Amino acid sequence: MQKLAIKVEGLQKSFKGLSVLKGVDLEVEKGSIFALLGTNGSGKTTIVKILTTLLRPDSGKAIVGGFDVNQNPGQVRQAISLTGQFAAVDEMLTGRENLILIARLRHLQNPRRIADDLLNRFGLNEAAGRLASTYSGGMRRRLDIAMSLVGNAQLVFLDEPTTGLDPEARIEVWKIIKELAAGGTTVFLTTQYLEEAEQLADRIAILDKGKIIVSGTLAELKKMFPAATVEYIEKQPSLEEIFLAIVGANQEQ
Amino acid sequence: METTRTYFLTDTAIMLGRSLRHVFRSMDTIITVTLMPIAMMLLFVYVLGGAIQTGADNYVNYLLPGILLIAIANSIGYTSYRLFLDMQKGIFERFHSMPIARSAALWGHVLTSLVSNMISLFIIVLVALVMGFRSSAGVLEWLGVAGMLALFTLTLTWIAAIAGLSAKSVDGAAAIAYPIHFLPLISSAFVPTATMPSAVRIFAENQPVTSVVETIRALLSNQPVGSELWLALGWCGGIVLLAYLFAMRVYRRAN
Numbered sequence: 001m002q003k004l005a006i007k008v009e010g011l012q013k014s015f016k017g018l019s020v021l022k023g024v025d026l027e028v029e030k031g032s033i034f035a036l037l038g039t040n041g042s043g044k045t046t047i048v049k050i051l052t053t054l055l056r057p058d059s060g061k062a063i064v065g066g067f068d069v070n071q072n073p074g075q076v077r078q079a080i081s082l083t084g085q086f087a088a089v090d091e092m093l094t095g096r097e098n099l100i101l102i103a104r105l106r107h108l109q110n111p112r113r114i115a116d117d118l119l120n121r122f123g124l125n126e127a128a129g130r131l132a133s134t135y136s137g138g139m140r141r142r143l144d145i146a147m148s149l150v151g152n153a154q155l156v157f158l159d160e161p162t163t164g165l166d167p168e169a170r171i172e173v174w175k176i177i178k179e180l181a182a183g184g185t186t187v188f189l190t191t192q193y194l195e196e197a198e199q200l201a202d203r204i205a206i207l208d209k210g211k212i213i214v215s216g217t218l219a220e221l222k223k224m225f226p227a228a229t230v231e232y233i234e235k236q237p238s239l240e241e242i243f244l245a246i247v248g249a250n251q252e253q
Numbered sequence: 254m255e256t257t258r259t260y261f262l263t264d265t266a267i268m269l270g271r272s273l274r275h276v277f278r279s280m281d282t283i284i285t286v287t288l289m290p291i292a293m294m295l296l297f298v299y300v301l302g303g304a305i306q307t308g309a310d311n312y313v314n315y316l317l318p319g320i321l322l323i324a325i326a327n328s329i330g331y332t333s334y335r336l337f338l339d340m341q342k343g344i345f346e347r348f349h350s351m352p353i354a355r356s357a358a359l360w361g362h363v364l365t366s367l368v369s370n371m372i373s374l375f376i377i378v379l380v381a382l383v384m385g386f387r388s389s390a391g392v393l394e395w396l397g398v399a400g401m402l403a404l405f406t407l408t409l410t411w412i413a414a415i416a417g418l419s420a421k422s423v424d425g426a427a428a429i430a431y432p433i434h435f436l437p438l439i440s441s442a443f444v445p446t447a448t449m450p451s452a453v454r455i456f457a458e459n460q461p462v463t464s465v466v467e468t469i470r471a472l473l474s475n476q477p478v479g480s481e482l483w484l485a486l487g488w489c490g491g492i493v494l495l496a497y498l499f500a501m502r503v504y505r506r507a508n
Contacts, residue, residue, distance in 0.1 A: 082347060
């Protein structure tokens with residue numbers, strides 16, 4: 001039991017009669033990267049919100065960092081940190097001020113030093129004194145994740161951390177996540193991208209219409225599917241191909 | 254809960270510091286909240302004031318309480334706006350997933366409104382002094398004025414909090430300010446109610462702003478406040494309590 005950072009059983013949640021989670025079970029081992037894969041509206045964010053004590057489940061049990069989210073939300077909050085779906089940085093504060101704010105709210109000693117360390121680690125040193133509103137999407141996400149690492153939570157939730165980032169920024173975020181896990185932090189990550197799960201995760205669960213339909217390691221998941229087959233796929237022509245086809249046809253006439 | 258409760262004051266103070274920075278970094282807020290009422294005061298005193306008969310020998314003396322209330326009414330749209338942005342941008346979610354007192358985030362905004370209003374009201378009073386405002390009020394009366402203004406600010410701020418927490422768009426969040434802007438205009442803040450047509454006069458004489466204006470005016474001119482004080486306290490106390498309870502409900506439900 002203590003090897004598990006998260007244990008979820010029979011989690012259900014509905015909003016105004018619409019059932020979003022229909023009995024979700026999952027387990028995340030300590031120190032691993034767990035990826036929850038699913039399309040938009042599959043319920044990923046709802047799970048993250050329940051596990052981070054932002055929402056109460058209708059039924060089911062969720063143990064996070066050794067504590068029940070319903071009974072001991074305060075203890076759970078001590079153990080976790082959340083990077084939500086949208087970079088939740090304070091745009092009217094500078095990068096450094098954002099980090100100091102979180103360090104002070106976590107009642108840590110020496111907030112300034114903590115901020116400087118993280119600014120260094122995330123390559124935000126030069127931008128540290130600028131308002132976060134002037135940051136690019138990638139920088140904002142880096143600051144956002146850095147803010148989640150203030151206080152070294154043992155369990156980090158990242159809700160679609162790379163959605164909306166350009167490929168370069170995405171690779172940067174992947175690197176950060178790998179480093180986190182290498183340092184012993186448990187990472188719970190949601191994503192819509194198969195490639196992201198494949199790149200990062202020790203274990204992957206696929207959520208569809210409020211239920212986990214498969215879960216396992218990447219190797220296990222691959223085994224569950226039939227061996228590679230040849231498929232014929234109808235490919236829609238691109239605008240370029242349409243253009244060339246029309247131009248070509250005209251020239252032949 | 255025990256751990257978070259002990260930190261409520263510290264956390265609220267940190268939140269207050271954070272959103273006061275927002276206020277001081279946004280020129281727009283400072284202009285609307287402080288400079289606009291000053292411009293209005295200049296306009297009323299030096300352009301319109303000569304034609305307004307208030308019975309007072311000094312129109313600035315008559316006008317100042319109303320200008321102070323206008324300044325407060327101008328500011329509360331920003332409270333809604335800042336609250337709305339924090340909700341929308343996931344900043345509240347971040348705070349609420351941390352081991353801090355949950356209501357600290359909301360109280361931070363409310364106290365920001367109180368502190369920034371007190372600063373801008375102080376500046377407006379200084380300008381009024383330059384324009385010839387004089388008061389025979391003693392320390393106690395001035396404390397009474399400050400208390401009345403603080404209560405009025407809290408009343409409007411909690412109403413604004415409901416709007417900010419439940420709005421679906423930025424425009425919706427700020428819209429609360431518009432009807433509230435009109436309350437000081439349709440009161441005894443700028444002109445005595447006696448010259449108004451009867452329907453308007455009945456409204457003006459029986460709405461909360463008039464009793465607040467009359468209370469502050471009486472305190473500043475060192476006159477007995479009479480029943481206006483109890484009316485003002487009743488209005489503001491009742492509304493602030495309802496608005497607080499309702500805002501807290503919306504806050505808990507939204508988060």
